[in-house]
Amino acid sequence: MAIAAHQLTTPLSELSRDVGEWVRSVRELTQPRAVHWCDGSEAEIRELTAQLLRDGELKPLNSEFFPGCTLARSHPSDVARVEHLTYICTRSKEDAGPNNHWMDPEAAHTKMRDLFRGCMRERTLYVIPYCMGPIDSPLSRCGVEITDSPYVVLNMAIMTRIGQAALERIAADGKFVRGLHSIGELNPERRFIMHFPEELSIESFGSGYGGNALLGKKCHALRIASWQARTEGWLAEHMLIVGLQNPQGETHYLACAFPSACGKTNLAMLIPPDSLPGWKVFTVGDDIAWLHPGPDGRLWAINPEAGYFGVVPGTNPDTNRNAYDMIRRDTLFTNVALTADNQPWWEGLTTGKPVIDWQGRPYDPKNGPAAHPNSRFTVSAKRNPSYSPHAEDPQGVPITALVFGGRRREVAPLVYEARDWAHGVLVGASVASETTAAAVGQVGVVRRDPMAMQPFCGYNFADYWRHWLNVGSKLARPPRIYHVNWFRRDTNGKFLWPGYGENLRVLSWMLDRCSGKASAAESPIGNLPRPEDLNMKGLNVTQDALKALLTVEPSQWRKEVADMRAYLEKYGNRVPAQMQQELSAVEKKLG
Numbered sequence: 190m191a192i193a194a195h196q197l198t199t200p201l202s203e204l205s206r207d208v209g210e211w212v213r214s215v216r217e218l219t220q221p222r223a224v225h226w227c228d229g230s231e232a233e234i235r236e237l238t239a240q241l242l243r244d245g246e247l248k249p250l251n252s253e254f255f256p257g258c259t260l261a262r263s264h265p266s267d268v269a270r271v272e273h274l275t276y277i278c279t280r281s282k283e284d285a286g287p288n289n290h291w292m293d294p295e296a297a298h299t300k301m302r303d304l305f306r307g308c309m310r311e312r313t314l315y316v317i318p319y320c321m322g323p324i325d326s327p328l329s330r331c332g333v334e335i336t337d338s339p340y341v342v343l344n345m346a347i348m349t350r351i352g353q354a355a356l357e358r359i360a361a362d363g364k365f366v367r368g369l370h371s372i373g374e375l376n377p378e379r380r381f382i383m384h385f386p387e388e389l390s391i392e393s394f395g396s397g398y399g400g401n402a403l404l405g406k407k408c409h410a411l412r413i414a415s416w417q418a419r420t421e422g423w424l425a426e427h428m429l430i431v432g433l434q435n436p437q438g439e440t441h442y443l444a445c446a447f448p449s450a451c452g453k454t455n456l457a458m459l460i461p462p463d464s465l466p467g468w469k470v471f472t473v474g475d476d477i478a479w480l481h482p483g484p485d486g487r488l489w490a491i492n493p494e495a496g497y498f499g500v501v502p503g504t505n506p507d508t509n510r511n512a513y514d515m516i517r518r519d520t521l522f523t524n525v526a527l528t529a530d531n532q533p534w535w536e537g538l539t540t541g542k543p544v545i546d547w548q549g550r551p552y553d554p555k556n557g558p559a560a561h562p563n564s565r566f567t568v569s570a571k572r573n574p575s576y577s578p579h580a581e582d583p584q585g586v587p588i589t590a591l592v593f594g595g596r597r598r599e600v601a602p603l604v605y606e607a608r609d610w611a612h613g614v615l616v617g618a619s620v621a622s623e624t625t626a627a628a629v630g631q632v633g634v635v636r637r638d639p640m641a642m643q644p645f646c647g648y649n650f651a652d653y654w655r656h657w658l659n660v661g662s663k664l665a666r667p668p669r670i671y672h673v674n675w676f677r678r679d680t681n682g683k684f685l686w687p688g689y690g691e692n693l694r695v696l697s698w699m700l701d702r703c704s705g706k707a708s709a710a711e712s713p714i715g716n717l718p719r720p721e722d723l724n725m726k727g728l729n730v731t732q733d734a735l736k737a738l739l740t741v742e743p744s745q746w747r748k749e750v751a752d753m754r755a756y757l758e759k760y761g762n763r764v765p766a767q768m769q770q771e772l773s774a775v776e777k778k779l780g
């Protein structure tokens with residue numbers, strides 16, 4: 190794109206009058222010492238990093254083994270998303286739905302204005318114009334985050350496309366999401382994450398943690414975007430996007446939804462095992478997908494993000510060699526431990542020894558893990574060795590199959606296929622999973638997490654399922670829908686399936702189903718592969734284990750269906766009749 194003469198001379202603060210006015214009003218409210226407009230240049234990020242290193246807010250890491258890497262330590266009480274302090278503020282409470290905490294928008298604004306008043310004294314206010322999605326894609330959407338956290342600026346610069354180009358697009362679009370953020374005093378008693386989907390705005394106070402503070406991510410790209418998507422006829426989903434190239438050279442794309450910390454990043458960067466030669470895997474995105482019905486009747490996906498904010502513990506050359514290599518350079522670590530020679534360390538590494546824990550104390554196993562279980566890496570997607578050459582395509586990539594999954598010790602088989610789109614919507618809505626460290630609260634209890642969107646859907650789930658049904662009915666060539674469970678265990682608590690790269694065997698069965706090449710057996714809950722339908726060559730899984738993995742236990746499933754019916758009841762008669770019918774059909778088949 191040619192740069193117009195005025196853009197060379199116009200200061201950022203004057204590129205968009207709407208943004209300029211909003212910044213002025215926030216400045217008045219928050220009283221910062223200075224205002225910095227982020228241009229997104231490398232020099233800007235370099236200078237900001239140097240300043241934080243000087244101030245001790247960032248620690249340099251061993252530059253021989255981890256060049257360009259730094260460590261940030263959060264406040265010990267600010268290490269995860271806070272769902273109990275996260276609100277959807279719509280005029281009508283029913284629009285937010287039983288799946289969200291709700292507050293009246295006026296009451297919320299008043300509460301937040303009191304918190305924000307004067308909160309940036311002695312601090313710099315940063316204006317971060319950003320674009321979610323490739324800057325030239327019609328499917329992308331923009332926002333501006335105002336924050337007093339330079340850590341947030343560094344993360345947003347990696348996770349999104351920030352700066353001048355985004356602001357120019359905002360000036361042209363005339364529409365943007367307003368995100369106001371302050372770390373406040375990091376006091377959990379004065380911490381709120383408020384969303385105003387009707388106003389396309391976000392107000393977040395009191396936390397510097399990723400999902401609470403990097404407003405482009407969960408707040409914008411999921412909660413606000415899911416609302417925007419409904420009005421505009423598309424879907425904003427908590428899904429990775431991965432391209433699989435088979436030995437014949439054809440590439441198909443999958444979009445897969447899992448709750449946080451259930452292996453999405455590993456699946457997005459999957460490494461084919463040696464026993465499956467000829468396969469190649471390409472990552473488009475690891476966390477969020479924006480899915481649009483295309484002119485050809487297929488569903489097309491873009492990744493609104495430009496980087497990964499991934500869970501560090503467990504990353505090693507065996508679990509995810511790509512991620513292990515990716516985070517050895519130009520990576521911002523949060524809440525990991527340190528070795529004696531200043532290398533980052535985390536549980537799951539088989540080399541090195543921690544001497545300093547994530548809070549900066551001498552490591553003592555009595556204090557718990559050395560790295561926080563939700564410690565994170567922030568890194569540019571371009572550092573991923575399997576980064577897809579189509580990740581920046583403005584029209585996105587066409588989706589062959591959608592995959593839902595959860596972490597379940599029992600009940601859910603390794604994989605099953607929905608009979609059609611409407612049944613698939615029920616399958617997605619029925620996702621349940623054991624909770625993880627990505628959110629504050631008890632870990633390991635099963636909770637319903639429809640489409641893995643429980644913490645992220647910006648409106649009433651009943652309306653959301655209706656929207657899903659609508660989108661499907663408009664697709665001439667809808668993707669098939671699957672459910673997987675990599676986490677099923679035997680009676681001794683041992684995982685039945687090896688997971689990681691071996692998951693490709695399951696994905697390849699799906700692709701063969703989509704092209705009509707693979708068989709399946711019908712079951713009450715959907716279609717399952719028979720043991721002989723999965724390529725098990727070179728895999729050390731016994732026939733008994735495989736049988737257990739593919740078992741649908743009717744008594745367990747009758748309970749599951751009853752549980753789902755009770756869950757749907759919470760949404761009353763807003764639940765689409767079609768979903769009730771799908772559930773009754775499964776119940777009937779279970780006998």
Ligand code: SAT
Binds near residue numbers: 406449476498
């Ligand atoms: O914790 S974040 O919301 O930033 C990431 C995640 O939970 O997927």
Ligand code: MN
Binds near residue numbers: 427448449450476
């Ligand atoms: Mn996520």
